[in-house]
Amino acid sequence: MNKNLTIIIPIYNPNIQVDKILHNINKQKNNNFDVIITIDNPTNEQVFELDKLQTKHKEKTKIIINSAHQNLDLTLKTAIDLVQTPYVHILKQTYKIKSEFIQHINSFLEKLNYQPDIIEIPFSKKENIYSCYKDEILPELNIIDLEKNNLPLALASSSNSNYIIKKEIISEVIKKSKIKNLNFESATKFIFDCLLKAKSYVYYKNTWISDLNGKFILFNINSLVRVWNAILSSYNKDDIDKKNALIFANLISFCYYVAGYLGVFKIKNDPLKDKVYNNIKAALLKEIKTQKEFWLNEIKTNPYFKKFKINDLNNLTDGFSKKWNLIFKKFTW
Numbered sequence: 001m002n003k004n005l006t007i008i009i010p011i012y013n014p015n016i017q018v019d020k021i022l023h024n025i026n027k028q029k030n031n032n033f034d035v036i037i038t039i040d041n042p043t044n045e046q047v048f049e050l051d052k053l054q055t056k057h058k059e060k061t062k063i064i065i066n067s068a069h070q071n072l073d074l075t076l077k078t079a080i081d082l083v084q085t086p087y088v089h090i091l092k093q094t095y096k097i098k099s100e101f102i103q104h105i106n107s108f109l110e111k112l113n114y115q116p117d118i119i120e121i122p123f124s125k126k127e128n129i130y131s132c133y134k135d136e137i138l139p140e141l142n143i144i145d146l147e148k149n150n151l152p153l154a155l156a157s158s159s160n161s162n163y164i165i166k167k168e169i170i171s172e173v174i175k176k177s178k179i180k181n182l183n184f185e186s187a188t189k190f191i192f193d194c195l196l197k198a199k200s201y202v203y204y205k206n207t208w209i210s211d212l213n214g215k216f217i218l219f220n221i222n223s224l225v226r227v228w229n230a231i232l233s234s235y236n237k238d239d240i241d242k243k244n245a246l247i248f249a250n251l252i253s254f255c256y257y258v259a260g261y262l263g264v265f266k267i268k269n270d271p272l273k274d275k276v277y278n279n280i281k282a283a284l285l286k287e288i289k290t291q292k293e294f295w296l297n298e299i300k301t302n303p304y305f306k307k308f309k310i311n312d313l314n315n316l317t318d319g320f321s322k323k324w325n326l327i328f329k330k331f332t333w
Helices: 017-024 042-054 072-082 101-111 130-137 166-175 183-195 221-232 240-264 271-301 301-309 308-314 325-331
Strands: 005-011 034-040 061-066 087-090 095-098 119-120 165-166 200-203 209-211
Touching: 005 017, 005 072, 005 101, 017 034, 017 042, 017 095, 017 325, 034 042, 034 072, 042 061, 061 072, 061 308, 072 166, 072 209, 087 166, 165 166, 166 183, 183 221, 183 240, 221 240, 240 271, 240 301, 240 308, 271 301, 271 308, 301 308, 308 325
Parallel strands: 005 034, 005 087, 034 061, 119 200
Antiparallel strands: 087 165, 095 209, 119 165
């Protein structure tokens, strides 16, 4: 059977041990896939663990040692040139996949009439940002023509690890975009660039990813504003539905994902992180105040805002600006 998928794992300054990262690969029940690992200036211990993996899976494993500390886009370009499968999954080093991940994906692809450009998979239901809307709505639509239906754009995740993408689309995107790392801003730009380039999409809910990080995530709000300005200027202006979908996704990015995360994260006994947290919060509040009048108007006119009851989120958070600790608890998404 031909291989369908290459998993690329970029390892940058890992805060968990390499052997735990590689456990995602070693535990797979179906080994019909390739893996490419890019690692930034590895220690001797890390090289030893990688050597063990390559010895065990000689035919499917390639390792790129990034000794020059290059940006992620440069190492991704090198990795993509080595890919020999139709699909690529970029797996963040702190993320976990199920042991049946490959088995499920291969079985799913075999049942499809043709291969879509993008496959989205959910977060675990235990994650704060798991979306029940996606699980209820998107699977029923089967393979979606992205030139006719913009729901996948409106509901898009900002984690590249939620997506399995055709190699040629990733190749085109990374040729034009600079992806310095896998932070929230870069991942947002990467995913929407891929979705805007793709023609077909399918949502597959019978496997999942989860985040093992559990540490404070840095958001650069000004950078995220620039990212969204670029995304919102990159579509055909005559496509009103695509415009509405992207405006909705823009609000969800700031007022659900970022605000919701800041609302649930607790910092204890760390003045420096507390200062960083307050700075991020202040920057987000500033952006919300800038966009608030526009978003309130969209609640009245944008069909995506009405369909997914954004007025409930507005009321819950007193105009998107307070009670962020309630977002993941009480706003159905």
